[in-house]
Amino acid sequence: MKIIISLLLLLGLLQVVQAQKLVSKNSHIWFTAGTSLEDIEGHNRLVVSILDPATGDLAFNLLVKSFDFKAALLQEHFNENYMESDKYPKSSFKGKITNAGSINFKKDGMYPAEVSGDLTIHNVTKPVTTKGTIEVKGGTVTAKAEFFVKPSDYSITIPAVVGDKIAKEVEITVDASYSPN
């Protein structure tokens, strides 16, 4: 009897652990939009991300103003002219790791991941699909992905004068580490 009860308890405990969502408050997202004429790179180290290993649900939320640039002028242009961060302070992604079933979040290893969902930038939401990796190492889960977006898809207009300096497609890199709580 005792064994059955402890087994049931253990089972319950396992479910609680399984149901626990992974939260990261300092995920790193950066983009490069430079051309051979100018180097443009912005880093945001304060991205909030929630990953549910059980369902594969994945969400990112960030403040546009938290993007850092080497030069202050670039940062001003980014916020004021392109992202209009006073009007639209946040960007987000809400989606799923579609192959979450084949990832064992309890076992160390490197797993390929397929992600799709809705990306909201500059108050415009578009579907996005990309491939990435999930690395599990000693209880820490790290998710990485890279993908491209076109500023024009998100109603961000780049004046012709600087058109040669800004890439037509912006490369976005995501690096999120979730520590166990």
Added chain:
Amino acid sequence: MMKTKYRYILAFVILALLAAVLVWKYTFRKSDISVASQKADVEIAASKLLQAFETDENAANALYLDKIVLVSGIVESISEDSLGVSVYLKESDAVGGVICSFDKSAIDVSMAKKGLPLSIKGICTGYLMDVVLNKCSLESGVKN
């Protein structure tokens, strides 16, 4: 006669050089030097800042966004990665807090200890799960 002409030319060249240097400095000024050396626009307790954002995010955005804010609070955790350090200020009974991001060079990590009070100056960039301060520096001469 010739002398005055040369003087004008010299003055013009010097002015032009000065203007060029100023424009250069403005265009390529570093984005993060400023915060540490500038005076804070607002001084507030971390818990009060959080409260302002929890009650009315839009109103708080209008008050604090892009401002240099000096917060004081209790250190809940310190996390370090290859790029920087973030210090999380939080009251033990609160759900959220104030998360402060530092460049590696901007903080002596030994100054921040879990459970102890700390004053941090940074640019407020908004509110997600916590209030976010970016480009932070430690305020020396911590007041309790």
